[in-house]
Amino acid sequence: MVFEILEKSGEIVKSKPSVEQLENEDFDEVFTVVLITKEEASSLEAKVMKVSEVDRVDIHPVTGVSLPKGQSPSESMDDSAVSAAPKENRKAEAAPQKGRRAVNAHNANKTIRVNIDRLDILMNLFEELVIDRGRLQSIASELHNPDLNETVERMTRVSGDLQNIILNMRMIPVETVFNRFPKMVRQLARDLDKKINLEIIGAETELDRTVIDEIGDPLVHLIRNALDHGIESPAERLAKGKPEEGTVTLRAYHSGNHVFIELEDDGAGIDKDRVLQKALERGVVTEEMAATLTDRQIAELILSSGFSTAEKITDVSGRGVGLDVVKSTIESLGGYITIDSKEGQGSLFQVQLPLTLSIISVMLVNLDKDIYAIPLSSIIETAIIQTSDILNAHNQKVIDFRGSIVPLVNLKDIFEMEGAKEEEELQSVVIVRKGDRMAGLIVDSFIGQQEIVLKSLGNYLQSVFAISGATILGNGQVALIVDCNALIK
């Protein structure tokens, strides 16, 4: 509510706590907002006071000149913002009596807050409904009653729509996180006297709400890092024969059961010798270890705690805290971070995040009496091959698949099932890949393609081999999802 008013009268530069925290009602009784406006302090105060929950408003005008330099990195950021925009800058401090309500009211017109657990329950119950729907369908097809058929058909359609809505309810585009980055990059570029162009690709990629909440801060860290350490100053860039303007690309996309968020810059890259030297100095690695490290492993040393190769500490980064926090946050989300860096050409930070809940497309296959699901994202294609085409290469069965040798894995053997049918003349094979390696999974038969909801096996069954989760099929049966990554060495 307060924000709405302030946004009408000027541009909000900064708030403490952050906008996200305010929206989540994560603040005490006081919050502070820095606002660029042309309005008078008194009229602004009157406007804010109209919000019934606000107890007191303190407005302190700040100008670019009066702001003390170097209080904290963020303060000085405001400074430059103000000097760039020659307007009157005010700091409004509002102390809402019932801050919770104030924020709720602010969002009420567009969204409501729903506990994620409730959504889970809703979805579970809905799935039960879908199962009953299936039963109704089969009853209707037996009875041949036109009225019943029509009703069931309608119900099927409605519940299909409903299912989509429920499934998508938890997903929000990463846009919500990415949106604040262009502004941040502009400000930082100004602070650092660099020319930087931020490209955002795939902002519409949807991520589970729980992941979205957590991923913001690590990304901020990474971007600050790329801007400060990655991109060189315009003069340096010109000297190296690069365009004056540095490019930072933020990319998000789905791949398999994961979402990748990549941050690529065309800056200096990581100075491996210096990283290694620093790592030895700090005792992060020993001499013997250092000799065996790959380039990528060296680059990833910068993620260890207390590490900074920046020669001077700036307001923006280089304090040696940050990247290790990024790493631990991402790992706590069940994700990974990898770094690819070419010295002089730039670095690529790749964050891989799991979808805690996601709808994925799978191929359902029969194995013995059970149904298994293979994520479509890892499947290259399915094939039916003649048993006589299977070759033996060093105790490993392989096939010649479009010119490349693909090792065969009999899923029944892997899962210790009985009755691997060696005798059959034709075998159904699903060709899957992990990176650029492939494998052929022998299954009993294909069922078809389906969209399923990923479910975990729970805390009791922790990490079952080659099973990444489970799903519930239309008939109420549980199908296990094959983790192809574990099957390819």
Place this chain on the structure above:
Amino acid sequence: MAETASEISKEMKVIVFQLMDKEYAVGVDVVESIEKLISITRVPKTPSYIKGVINLRGVVTPIVDLRERFGMEVKPLDDSSRIIIVSLEEFEVGLIVDAANDVIDIPVDSIEPQPEVVGSIESEFISGVAKVSKRLLVMLNLEKVLQPVKRVTTDEI
């Protein structure tokens, strides 16, 4: 968990179920529901006492066969077999038992520490023995029975 409940009230409600010829009990506070047998999806490469997972109202719930867990002889499931869904702090698990017999109140002081010899069952799974009229109820220590199953094979990538 049984102990904490017993300190508050003089009597505790337990669910009595049968395995072989013995009667066992778990506190009613950890039991979510008792289900008839529904189809179980086998999970490969897990200990044999894990029968698989079921769809319990949209939640994938692992199922443990208590007979196998206790190393008793395996009996094919029949009409009286039940799945008792218990809910511990971190997870829900279904236990296959021969039959669910009763819900009774037992006086807390009737629970005694287990006698030295309890037969074939490993004693760590047992938190006590309750004698109610002529019935002997073995109180289960679910925390021990249901220790999470870690990765059972090491052949990771």
